[in-house]
Amino acid sequence: MKNAIPLFILALMVVACKNSKEKEDPNQTEEQMNKIENPLLSESTLPYGAPDFSKIKDEHFKAAMLEGIEQQKKAVEAIANSEEEPTFENTVLALEKSGELLNKSSQIFYALAAANTNEILQAVEAEMAPKFAAQNDMIYLNDKLFKRFKTLHDKKEDLNLDAESLKLLKEYYEDFEIAGANLSSADKEKLRQYNEKIATLTTKFGRTLLDANNAGGVTFTDKAELAGVDEDFLKSKEHKDGNGWTIPLQNTTQQPLLQSMENRASREKLFKAAWHRADQGANNTSEIIKELVEVRAQKAKLLGFNNFAEWSLQKTMAKTPEKVNDFFSGLIPAATAKAEAEAAEIQKMIKAKGQNFTLEPWDWNYYAEMVRKQKYDLDENQIKPYFEINNVLEKGVFYAANKLYGITYKPRTDIPTYHEDVKVYELFEEDGEPLGLFYTDYFARPSKSGGAWMDNFVTQSKLYNKKPVIYNVCNYPKPANGEPALLTYDEVETMFHEFGHALHGFFANQKYPSLSGTAVARDFVEFPSQFNENWALYPEVLKNYALHYKTGEQIPHALIDKIKNSGTFNQGYSLTENLAASNLDMQWHTISSDKKIDDVDAFEKEALQRTKLDVVHAVPPRYRSTYFSHIFAGGYAAGYYSYSWTEMLHHDAYNWFENNGGMTRKNGQRFRDMVLSRGNTMNMEEMYKNWRGSAPKIGPMLKARGLK
Template identity: 70%
Template sequence: MKKISTMIMLTVLFSACNDSKTKNKGASQDTSENPLLVESTLPYYAPDFSKINNSHFKPALLQGIAEQKEAIDKIANNTEAATFENTVLALENSGATLDRAQNVFYALTGAHTNDTLQAIQEEMAPKFSELRDAIYLNDNLFQRVKSLYESKESLDLDSESLRLLETYFEDFEIAGANLSEEKKETLKSYNSRLASLTTTFNKTLLEANNGGAVVFTDTSELAGLSEAQLKSLENKDGEGWKISLQNTTQQPLLQTMENRDGREKLFSAAWNRADGSAHDTKAIISEIAELRAKKGALLGFANYAEWSLQNTMAKKPEKVFELFYGLIPAATAKAKVEADEIQQMIKQKGGDFTLEAWDWNHYAEMVRIAKYDLDENQIKPYFELKTVLEKGVFYAAEKLYGLTFKARTDIPTYHEDVMVYELFEENGKTLGLFYADFFSRPSKRGGAWMSNFVTQSKMYNKKPVIYNVCNYPKPADGEPALLTYDEVSTMFHEFGHALHGFFADQQYPSLSGTSVARDFVEFPSQFNENWALYPEILKNYALHYQTGEQIPQALIDKIKKSGTFNQGYSLTENLAASNLDMQWHTIAADIKIEDANAFEKEALNKTKLDVVSAVPPRYRSTYFSHIFGSGYAAGYYSYLWTEMLHHDAYNWFEDNGGLTRENGQRFREMILSRGNTLPLEKMYKDWRGSDPKIEPMLKARGLK
């Protein structure tokens, strides 16, 4: 029974185990017409998208739930004394059908959804919640697990089996297994409603993103965009040019657009997409926050964040706020300096207006050019998407870990844009399959993420099948896909998650790979970003898409020198979003949020994150899908927490010879391959030799 994943997912709901060698007969149905009810015959058991269609999901999900319930009832009502095998191992060995169907279902609802899938998602959300409660609030089952936990010293278990037992026991307690029957029923009602609200939020936000796309009919408003960009934006639904919204507050094209009215129109569309429009989410997020607060109180905690952080590295909300308060003064002070520089640039360019959020990126680029002689348009021709992937991301993995990659055009995918690669170890042994889905489309939610179609486990002799999803603008036919440096970093980041999954070496799927706390799971991904600018890697992939010329050293120097540019803005917008998350999830159970916008404004004001008015939060509450539509509630701080880890870790690499096979192997063996088999603080300290320090992060940000 694979536990809730800590991967970057659209919806984090209950998920069963990766596979099972035994099938429950009682709830079975004819499998001949439904490929989700049987093992795939493709390599690595990868889903066969040539056979899967919308009609297969609901029957497979329902059968998976029925099989899971039947298995759980059998374990809970077993009259024999509890043993590791008939209780914990039986739990781990339950639910193959559900997991197989959910893995594909969530992949499509995130990356390539449609009305049918959205309807199924709404219908199934409370059913998944009910199933999770049927497991973790089952007293008979909990008592069996508890009896084993209390006698664990006498069970003679290996270290991973002991960790599995301890993790199950902790999960039962955290889920509310010790509550009275009356309180359990209340908790079930909260969980069911929250599952429905989360699904509704995701559907509403996808509609808001699509409905908020801005159509320009006057080319003067798009001055600054290249002919290729205009061609890629041609409105297929009518006249003019259509700019789709990215999930963040700031939109990439604001950097290039010269017309201020055009910039304001695009920014306002993004800012207001889910506020006051036909796709308003304010009531949804308010109810989610209020219900989460009540859930936290029911479980015996002061607020939802206090309950949610139990198994994280931070442990308590106070530690998270301590991190914030240590960063906010330096971040906002630098943002003020940056704002003054930008205001001077506006004046220098003849502007007679006060800097606003929609001006920032446009004029910040001018400041960067002036200070560092670096223009983003100079860089992009050297960052062609497939070259970055194969000669950059993959090349770094080869140098560090000895991996090689082979394109597989024979594996069916869910969309024509998806590429598939097979991974091999240094000795030629197969490692797994990797799917890369990079371009944005209306059927895909915003953001970037990694997840598994198949999770590694020795128990089932399964190797990982992993996908990365991004939202890069798709070029017009025949045009190259040229990336910004931020998009390059994102590709390295997401593949860092993939490596964490590929190097998993666990017996049990519940402990495998990325099944770790939020404030650790982002560490391997952020760490992998460091290799994007590493000289040996950069020179291998930064090749001009027309001439093949290697990026000039002068440009590399400019990129590095500008590395601390705009970091006040970057850190402040991140802190603002992280703070909003914690403010929403530290409200007391008796709080009624009458006005979500007023709540947001007060949350930023009381932490002094609104002192630079032109720096908005990276995500506004109304479209903050990480915390209201995914698994990052009271967890968005993890990006900052793990940024501290990854800079500290890279500092170790720099002190020990940099990018070498020896260093890569040590990192793989002590961090990337360990899954959730050790306490995370111990895992890091064993590898690093000390606790992490924040100084390397501050230095990298130019704040020290």
Template identity: 70%
Template sequence: MKRASTLLMLTILFTACNDSKNKDKGTKSDSAENPLLVESTLPYFAPDFTKIKNTHFKPALLQGIEEQKEALEKIVNNPEAATFENTILALEKSDVTLDRVRNVFYSLTGAHTNDTLQAVQEEMAPKFSELRDAIYLNEKLFQRVKALHDSKQSLDLDAESLKLLEMYFEDFEIAGANLPADKKETLKSYNSRLATLTTTFNKTLLEANNGGAVVFTEKSDLAGLSEAELKSLETKDGEGWKIPLQNTTQQPMLQTMENRESREKLFSAAWKRADGTAHDTKDIIIEIAELRAKKGALLGFANYAEWSLQNTMAKKPEKVFELFNGLVPAATAKAKEEAGEIQEMVKEKGGDFTLEAWDWNHYAEMVRIAKYDLDENQIKPYFELKTVLEKGVFYAAEKLYGLTFKARTDIPTYHEDVMVYELYEENGETLGLFYADFFSRPSKRGGAWMSNFVTQSKLYNKKPVIYNVCNYPKPAEGEPALLTYDEVSTMFHEFGHALHGFFADQKYPSLSGTSVPRDFVEFPSQFNENWALYPEILKNYALHYQTGEQIPQGLIDKIKKSGTFNQGYSLTENLAASNLDMQWHTISAGTSVEDANTFEKEALNKTKLDVVKAVPPRYRSTYFSHIFGSGYAAGYYSYLWTEMLHHDAYDWFENNGGLTRENGQRFREMVLSRGNTLPLEKMYQDWRGSDPKIAPMLKARGVQ
């Protein structure tokens, strides 16, 4: 049974199945006509989107659930004593159909959803919750697993099989397998309700994002935007310009919008999108947080975070707060210094107002230009999307790992914007398929992510089929897709996740690739960002979209010199969001949150992250999809935790020859290819030669 990484979940994937024997119309009898119920005949078993229809998903998911239930019954009722093969391996194989269907289903509900898929998602959420409970709260099944775990030293298992056994045992214990029967029933009710609430949150937030888009009818209101940007924002009736909302608090257009009232209008729409609107999420997130606290208490923990962190590198909330405490003073001090500089720029430009959040990026860009003579509009012409991908992201993978890439226009996709590439090893052996879906659209949730259509597994002789999803503004037809440097970094980041999945070399899918704790899974992706500015890589992809001219060294120097610019703001907004997450998930059972906005305000004040008024959290609670709509509850800190790892790792590369095939191969073999087969602290220490240090991170941020 595949154990997917929590980061890469598009929603709660590990919940499931109705114990009812009632069967919805259209399960096994439809197998021959349902393309989701048979292995695809495309290369690498990639999903055939020319055959898949919305109506196929519900019956396929229901049949996947029934097949897994039948497999579980066989395991539990096996009269023979438990063995690795008849219990652990059988459990690992039990969801082969469900996993295949669910991989495709959640790719679409995240990247290209519709009313039909949303309805199925809402209906299936409690069924998935029940299935997970039917597995991990099954006393007979747990006793078989426990018997094997108790005698594991005498089983003569290879290292990966032993790790699989240990993983399942730990998962059963964490899920509540040791609870008495009455408490298991209570836990099942909590899990089912949480699954429904999470799905409702995601649906409501998508509607809030789409409904919050801001329409301007006067061109003067959008002074500062380029003609190409204006063209891409034109409404269908040609009567105005519509700016869609990104999932974050700050919106990209705020940087160039000259009209202060327009900036405030856009910022306010983003800030209030799910607060007091027709798509309000406040009651939903309160119920989620309070129910999670009850779940933590039921399982014997002081709060949800304490329960959730058991299988992570941090282990306990205290360790997370220790990380925060080491960063907050330096971050806020730097943010105050930056705010002072920006306020001076406001004054210099004739402004007679106090700096607000909607002013920050606009005037910060002026400060950057003044300090570093670097204008974002100077560099965007050198960052054309496809060139960045093929001559930057792919080129770095070639230099480090020997990979080559071939465009595959014969592989069907779920949307016309999606590109597909086949990956090859240095010796010419095929590695897998990569799907790239970069442009935003109303049917796509906010953010950026990676996941699998097919997971690498020697057990099934399968190579990975992986996709990256981003939300870059789509240019008007005929115009180039020019990226900001942040968007370039995001592309490198998400492909770092993809590499982690492509280099997987495991027998069991549950241990493969990115199936690691969330405070490690972001390490390979953040580490891969470092190559975006590496001289050899940058010069290869930073080519002017019109002339092909290589980016001038002068601009490269300016980009590097400005690398620590605005890092006080960046770190503080991240810490604010991370702390909000931990505050929501360290409330105790019985805590009653009267108002989400009051809770948020008090949480930021408590952690001294509201000292710079113009620096809001990267995500406000009402649209914090990582923690209320995905698998990052009590886990958003992991971006900072793994940032410490990735800067420390890059420090090793810099001191050992930099970008070389030898270094890349060593990193691949000792880290990227190991999946979840080793304790992660040991994996890192074996590669690095020491524990990670925070100093390289603070140096890179320029906050110390």
């Protein structure tokens, strides 16, 4: 997942604010002294301008961001009130250059707020959310500023701009229109109120869900209840007094341990804890959801749209909710039919094991694993010893990047980090030219949001001679001290996925930061990351990193074959749970402004019934509404479909590689030059067609899923 950043940051610059170092004045106020001592107010002296976490403290963020807001306000006022005729330089480029400090400080702040939060950061996040919404409105609802952009846009063909500069002008102009620049003054004031409310509610949802996840961990006091669970994992979750084990919740509906838990009552207990984590008690998110979707619908109506999805999809590849729903209808029948067949197989396995109960969601993964062992003779515990975390990264993820793109790396232990689990690598081009810094933060902890994501500390920009500083965050279970971190194959794919996002950012080659790297359409941004997953099972790559953590033995061919042969196993379940979540997202965001939702649970059930995604009782949505962080706290409102949409792109793209020689430097370079390095400098459909030679087809995706 590409981590979502507040919309206003897209209009900001990425270079650090240079602060002159003057001698201390004894007459300066305490506030002025704090500004001088705040490391966020000056340029970092670390390589690549990386944040110096040895100096940055929690209390620095609010002061720096407030100062950044004031600096940008002054810059925008100067542009809007200028008496000079608007030019690209004094209007478009000037806005692109505004907000240097705000962008730098907020990028670092949001990284910590998601990956290593605390009460101080949560309070700052809640306080700043409406201020950021107001800042965005200050730019995009400014009549004078919009008039200058409209003047330039109307004569854009006469400005003799290069292609990237012209794209920047068009992007800003479209952003003004989408944000409501054409509304009346009275309606703009209403819109400001809606935006402030939405910002407050999304922040509240995220904070409440984090509390729900932490409070929802399940405690077991009898080891018999945890029969089948990996001993090393249990060691890491055992209470200090030795009187029990607490299993933390992961962000999805299904929990990884359900695959190995032998005790059915324990499985049910863990599943229901996940299912009900945020629908009751102090951490119930239902009221937040109802209010949030209502305000989003009102905002859409004010902007002239029938629903929020119509407004939100304007700059995507799909364009409309109807096209998304058409895409769903091409997948749902095949997915649910496959899931029904899988459920029947699993029910037979339950009966073969001497049980006579009906398959429930908490049984699926446990008995599906038995079916997989029977059909493919593949046991997840057989393969985990070959997936030691450092080997997967350095001999797998980095190795694949070297083969395709010539990338090399070296660890950097001299760069300060925000947590002891974070590691830093410096990446290099094939000719040794520095490419950027890469941070990894892989282990789960209570201070971290669920899921996995990528983002930038520093965004690439030729305008400011900035190379990228990028981080990947995951939530793998942390092993006990001295024990190796062994990954499941799904976790291996996640690491390849997130590094695909990183490559998209590292290969950025843009002049303007707001067009750089991953600043692309939401239903395109997951394409490079999903595509990169393909190399996890590529024979040359797999043999290089899949080494037994004790013996160093290469993974046997027999196990490789089993992994490949089982590739289409459980795909009906996997696609159906994703489509169910995507459908919930679209249903929530196609609500009209005059519809009142009284019961979140009832709405959810009806939404799944309407699209026949509830036909297999034992396949719940990947996320229930009450803990659907992507759409109620992240940047994926009316956009979760993009994971399936970009899956279509990535299978179609990999099909091209298969037909053109596979993993070669030539193919990798072509993909880099024509896709990964282009950022948001051209239309996404055009970009894909130029590289692929045709529009994407859904066939390779259905084949890869075993649905065709």
